[in-house]
Amino acid sequence: MQARTVGTTVALLYATALPAQAAPCQLKIALEQWPPYVYSKPNSAPTGLDLELTQAILREAGCTLQLMPELPTARRQRQFEQGSLDVLLAASDTAERRKIARFSIPYRSxxxxxxxxxxxxxxxxxxxxxxxxxxxxxxxxxxxxxxxxxxxxxxxxxxxxxxxxxxxxxxxxxxxxxxxxxxxxxxxxxxxxxxxxxxxxxxxxxxxxxxxxxPVHLMLNKNTTTPEELEQINAAIARLEKQGVLAEIRNRYGEF
Structure with missing residues (x-):
């Protein structure tokens, strides 16, 4: 019994001494039929300008995007405010929204x-x-x-x-x-x-x-995301703009 206690104590001390691992960046989003920005055809995965841009940005930022069931606009906004969703697409940056959200740099206009x-x-x-x-x-x-x-x-x-x-x-x-x-x-x-x-x-x-x-932005929930995640996303947008990746996606959908 005593040896087991000592072993457990040593293991805890060792674990405490290790550098903390950052929690994975996983963001929940609920989609809505909003072509050409977000839409899905029968028997096809969701697609659209904003979804493609967001997927590219979050992939570059090292984040995982978790697609939740579709919701009407008003319900999606409520769930975001309640903390059930982490990110909204194509958001305008306003003082009122900054009370509950933080905004990425622009990714299109x-x-x-x-x-x-x-x-x-x-x-x-x-x-x-x-x-x-x-x-x-x-x-x-x-x-x-x-x-x-x-x-x-x-x-x-x-x-x-x-x-x-x-x-x-x-x-x-x-x-x-x-x-x-x-x-x-x-x-x-x-x-x-x-x-x-x-x-x-x-x-x-x-x-x-x-x-x-x-300009429009990704709107991140202040209560469920971190400033560090916002920095990762902003850096990803800047890199992809410099590489022409986001422009290529926008051009496929027309002039934005």
Whole structure:
């Protein structure tokens, strides 16, 4: 009994003297159908611009990406806030979000614009600013969740109170609502809207109003990730940008 106790004590002392091994970088993410950024075809693995970029970045950073079941946007955000998810893709860096998250350096840019059905373009070509939506009493479709710039955030309550704003949960739904005449104009990510319009066979045209053009980041959960993991990811992004790896992925999906 005594010999066993001594042996255990020596083993514990030896283990304490060894350098601590860093815990493996494993990040949980829940996907959502958001083509061309994230999507899956029947009997195929998920793919898309953002997923490919993220997989390349995390592989370079020495991290493992654990794909969780798909979730709608609002539920995914809630689970992130509750600590069930470690990372969100294509995030805008805002002061409010920094309370619960840390952000990588940018890995691509996004463009948010206003679109109309192409046959309606002559009617709305004089619309040159977001504020013109109110002045011209134009009805707008916009995503229910997400950050679309300070100008839209400022205008959104006025559009709501005037009864000129309807929202959608995903871009396929939004384009279908536009096709059905639920509103005159739709606001959203340019690539996502163009993709869904092509899939539905609806001709849409951009108005001369850029709502937002800004970098997007990986958003890491402050409670479940470490500053060291963020440093690894930032270094990986920088290396892959220098090597042209991220540019090659972006170019395969079009101009970003």
């Amino acid at each position: 996004e463009s948010v614009n206003l679109f109309v059905r192409s046959e309606q373009l002559p009617r709305f070509q004089q619309l040159r600013t977001l504020e013109g939506l109110l002045a011209m009493q134009v009805s707008l479709l916009a995503p229910k969740v997400g950050w679309y710039g300070t100008a839209y955030a400022r205008l959104q309550p006025q559009l709501l109170s005037a009864g000129h704003l309807s929202t959608f949960l995903n871009f396929q739904q939004g384009v279908r609502m536009l096709e059905a005449g639920r509103a005159d104009v739709i606001l959203g990510d340019s690539a996502a809207l163009r993709y869904e319009a092509r899939e539905l066979g609806l001709a849409i045209s951009a108005l001369p109003v850029t709502v937002m053009r800004a």
